[in-house]
Amino acid sequence: MDRQSRFSYQCNQCGLCCHAKVITLSPYDVLRIARARSIATSEAVRRYTLRRGSLLRFGEDGGCVALSGSRCTVHEGRPLACRLYPLGIERTEAGERLIRLDPEPGSRGTYGAEATAGDFIDAQGTKPYFEALETYRALIPAFRARVESIVDFERIEPRDFWRRAVVEALLESNYDPNPLIDAIFDPDGLGRARETESETIRAHVEKLAEMASREDDAERLAAAAVALAISLGYAPGEVIVGR
Ligand code: SF4
Incomplete structure (x- = not known):
């Protein structure tokens, strides 16, 4: 419907x-x-x-x-x-x-x-x-682009790589430490002391983009991209579109 x-x-x-x-x-x-x-x-x-x-x-x-x-x-x-x-x-x-x-x-x-x-x-x-979902959605291609810039997909099979990221993103326990995922669900942690919700979200999104641009661990970054996509209502495969 x-x-x-x-x-x-x-x-x-x-x-x-x-x-x-x-x-x-x-x-x-x-x-x-x-x-x-x-x-x-x-x-x-x-x-x-x-x-x-x-x-x-x-x-x-x-x-x-x-x-x-x-x-x-x-x-x-x-x-x-x-x-x-x-x-x-x-x-x-x-x-x-x-x-x-x-x-x-x-x-x-x-x-x-x-x-x-x-x-x-x-x-x-x-x-x-829905407005907030759209604001956060802009991060997904940025995360994906950063992954693509640090992974040699000529040597690493892309589907296997992203499948591992999906598994890691969906774990409820025994997951690896991932400061990016922690930051995704803690808007106050990165966007603190803002007057309004929209200012907090904007600051949060900017900081997440900055963290992603500095992240060198591709697996951590990919798991965060998948976790973010799922949290915004997308199937995990949406992150892998174009692979
Ligand atoms: S599922 Fe929990 S958060 Fe949702 S409406 Fe019910 S009590 Fe509230």
Whole structure:
């Protein structure tokens, strides 16, 4: 489906959809969670995320760690995926595709067709999220170009190289230290003391670009490129386009 498709949804706050999910986070999602709780992004990563900041954390009972009863304690800063639910979104360099997700068994949410998917998405306060995704997206070709400048792909098989980067980016434990990935999910760490969110993001993006331009370890850089792409809603293969 797309934004013109007929769709409406009324959340009735049963909290059932806040269980047992895999929710990918962007750097902006982490920033918004942090602002909603008045904490630094590094602390938000520690409390609310897995996989170095790239996944929302769910507890042993299956519930999101931000859930209290049926209430979201970061509601003002809830991630884009939570705002879009029960729509999912797949992003490609060619555009986006919307997916209507199945209701949770027993959910009190009600589906309808009174408006369009685009109306629904706009009503969820998603505009700054999509703007931030575009701002961060500009880093992907820069990371990729830096990788290409330091790897001799005449000698190293590109698909194997990028496959290793995907595996490293998706590890939830036992991953190698990677200051670039740590920095991606810690906008305050690099963009600190900015007045506004947009200034923080701009400073963060500039610093990430600078870090990437100085990074000499191609495998670390490639894993960071893949982690960033996934966090922005792209399939890992999007980084490898053109290989
Ligand atoms: S962040 Fe909030 S809306 Fe999203 S899964 Fe957690 S409790 Fe639910």
